[in-house]
Amino acid sequence: xxxxxxxxxxxxASTYSYPAAMRIGALAAAAGVAVRWxxxxxxxxxxxxGWDNSxxxxxxxxxxxxxxxxxxxxxxxxxxxxxxxxxxxxxxxAARLAHVGLDEGWGEDFCRAVYAAEFADGRSISxxxxxxxxxxxxxxxxxxxxxxxxxxxxxxxLCATTAEAQARxxxxxxxxxxxxxxxxxxxxxxxxxxxxxxxxxGQPVIxxx
Amino acid sequence: xxxxxxxxxxxxASTYSYPAAMRIGALAAAAGVAVRWxxxxxxxxxxxxGWDNSxxxxxxxxxxxxxxxxxxxxxxxxxxxxxxxxxxxxxxxAARLAHVGLDEGWGEDFCRAVYAAEFADGRSISxxxxxxxxxxxxxxxxxxxxxxxxxxxxxxxLCATTAEAQARxxxxxxxxxxxxxxxxxxxxxxxxxxxxxxxxxGQPVIxxx
Numbered sequence: 001x002x003x004x005x006x007x008x009x010x011x012x013a014s015t016y017s018y019p020a021a022m023r024i025g026a027l028a029a030a031a032g033v034a035v036r037w038x039x040x041x042x043x044x045x046x047x048x049x050g051w052d053n054s055x056x057x058x059x060x061x062x063x064x065x066x067x068x069x070x071x072x073x074x075x076x077x078x079x080x081x082x083x084x085x086x087x088x089x090x091x092x093x094a095a096r097l098a099h100v101g102l103d104e105g106w107g108e109d110f111c112r113a114v115y116a117a118e119f120a121d122g123r124s125i126s127x128x129x130x131x132x133x134x135x136x137x138x139x140x141x142x143x144x145x146x147x148x149x150x151x152x153x154x155x156x157x158l159c160a161t162t163a164e165a166q167a168r169x170x171x172x173x174x175x176x177x178x179x180x181x182x183x184x185x186x187x188x189x190x191x192x193x194x195x196x197x198x199x200x201x202g203q204p205v206i207x208x209x
Numbered sequence: 210x211x212x213x214x215x216x217x218x219x220x221x222a223s224t225y226s227y228p229a230a231m232r233i234g235a236l237a238a239a240a241g242v243a244v245r246w247x248x249x250x251x252x253x254x255x256x257x258x259g260w261d262n263s264x265x266x267x268x269x270x271x272x273x274x275x276x277x278x279x280x281x282x283x284x285x286x287x288x289x290x291x292x293x294x295x296x297x298x299x300x301x302x303a304a305r306l307a308h309v310g311l312d313e314g315w316g317e318d319f320c321r322a323v324y325a326a327e328f329a330d331g332r333s334i335s336x337x338x339x340x341x342x343x344x345x346x347x348x349x350x351x352x353x354x355x356x357x358x359x360x361x362x363x364x365x366x367l368c369a370t371t372a373e374a375q376a377r378x379x380x381x382x383x384x385x386x387x388x389x390x391x392x393x394x395x396x397x398x399x400x401x402x403x404x405x406x407x408x409x410x411g412q413p414v415i416x417x418x
């Protein structure tokens with residue numbers, strides 16, 4: 001029998017996507033769940049809500065809290081954490097490269113490398129040179145990956161993934177959607193999403209709080 | 210030695226304040242924490258952010274998710290749940306009555322009764338008659354409680370609590386603030402807030418995820 005799947009919608013500018021991306025591989029393996037990584041862009045979804053910036057910048061009290069909360073979470077999980085500056089970073093090229101990588105077998109490692117560069121190493125993931133370094137470090141030819149990232153095929157794939165996310169009810173990141181359509185928002189809900197994905201049909205899920 | 214304290218900022222129109230209010234008494238007792246219930250109004254704080262309605266109404270995708278998420282949480286915690294209609298309900302008189310009750314020793318029971326009426330029983334907590342019933346059921350003279358709720362003293366107390374919340378960085382409900390100023394937002398963070406409140410000074414807290 002094939003493993004249950006969980007769609008993982010991630011955005012490279014999203015802060016809480018960082019711990020989610022770093023942890024989901026191990027947790028999903030332990031739970032017996034196959035994860036489909038779905039890099040998308042929050043910008044168009046936020047724009048539809050009337051925002052032209054991160055809500056964490058628009059609402060400073062919420063933003064201040066988020067940075068402190070993320071620092072606490074990373075401390076507890078023993079993940080290195082450095083606040084990106086500037087924030088948010090442009091995630092467009094990173095997201096396109098991630099789709100190239102997911103097509104070619106190096107996508108998940110690339111996603112983790114982008115988050116580590118941004119949130120642990122203080123590098124600017126908006127810059128092509130930085131992204132090229134990350135691709136190169138995975139043993140992949142950076143020039144051809146970048147060329148493909150700029151192809152119409154990949155641009156359309158990222159647009160389609162973003163439209164798909166919006167159509168399925170995604171309004172933030174990270175978001176997890178089970179095969180039955182059940183949606184979970186936030187790093188806080190990752191364990192619950194994995195538990196839901198493997199629950200027997202028709203059974204209520206009892207997850208840890 | 211006196212128990213450590215935790216300030217609990219609650220808003221009667223706030224959905225995630227419902228499970229927090231129903232559970233914090235037992236969890237705080239188990240943790241050895243004294244909770245200061247601080248009923249406040251989110252309206253003025255939301256207004257300062259440019260919102261004149263619940264963000265769950267302003268952003269429908271987020272609102273749809275919240276109702277589903279709250280239903281799952283209540284199911285897991287075996288709390289009855291019915292979606293209030295209309296939403297949000299006016300919480301002004303309930304919050305004033307809560308301040309009367311907290312002054313007179315029946316406040317915490319009243320807060321729980323308001324949340325149960327709103328989220329379990331489908332009653333309208335905007336209505337004076339409903340609130341009078343809840344006060345009466347606690348064995349308290351409803352007429353004098355309502356008269357005091359409308360006094361300048363109590364109106365000012367609620368205003369001051371709201372201003373205090375805003376000054377301390379509260380931007381949503383429920384919010385928990387430890388004696389050292391550490392702030393935790395959301396029902397999701399209640400256990401972490403209680404763990405923080407009792408941790409030895411200078412020690413990092415390791416809470417369950």
